[in-house]
Each structure stands twice: as C-alpha cells, then as structure tokens.
Amino acid sequence: MTAILRILGGTAIVVVSFLITLFLLDYYGDGGGNWQKRLLEGNPVVVHFTCGTQNVFDCEDSYTVSYKGIGPGRCEHVFKNGEGPDITGWCNARPEEYKFSIKGALLSYDQQGKVMIDGKVVGQLSKP
DSSP: OOHHHHHHHHHHHHHHHHHHHHHHHHGGGGSSSHHHHHTTOOOEEEEETTTTTTSSTTOOOOOEEEEEGGGGGGGEEEEETBBOOOOOOOOOOOOOGGGEETTEEEEEEOTTTTEEEEEEEEEEEEOO
C-alpha cells in the first residue's frame, strides 16, 4: 500500500511540475524577445508606470508606444492614455537594444516587460 502511495505521490509531483512549466512557458512567451519584436515590427506596447517610483511620469497615465521606420531613422510614436496628440519627435532610442523613449526620456525593458530608468524598475509593459 505504501508503495502505491509513493508512486501516486511521485506521479502527482511530476504532473504538477509539468503544469507549472507549461504555465511559465506561456507566461514568459511575452518576454523580452517578443516585446522587442513587437516594437521593431511597429506594433504598440503600453507602458504603465508604478506609483511611488522615482520618475517623471504620472502613475495614473499610460503611454502607448510604437515605432515607425528602420535603423537610425526609426522614431517612436507615443500616445498618452491611448489618445492624441502624438507625442513624437525625439527618435533617440533603439528598440533593438531593449530601449525606448517617451518625451525624450530613455527607458529600458527586460524579458518580463519590466520598465526601468537607470536600472531601477519604474513600470511594466503590456499589450494594448
């Protein structure tokens, strides 16, 4: 009887581990490679800033960022709270280097979509 319980317990551990792995693969499927890919392909991402972090952006606002063009001529297009006018014109970030720009402020992001200024987490990326 104890051998059967051990087998069932071991099987349960394997099944739970497998399910957790599937969840993490799906969760991290929107990782940095995909965030970067979205920006490089001109698809928008939404930046949500975290209240209480030291940055120049209001945590009540969100910024939708997309890029047009290729190479050094690539410029960001930014909409505050999903509306116009387009806050564009700095063209000083390189999404291929995991960086983007809002109102001239350079921000970076990691594989989980965490937004950083000078290495400190100040927000999160999401899909629109």
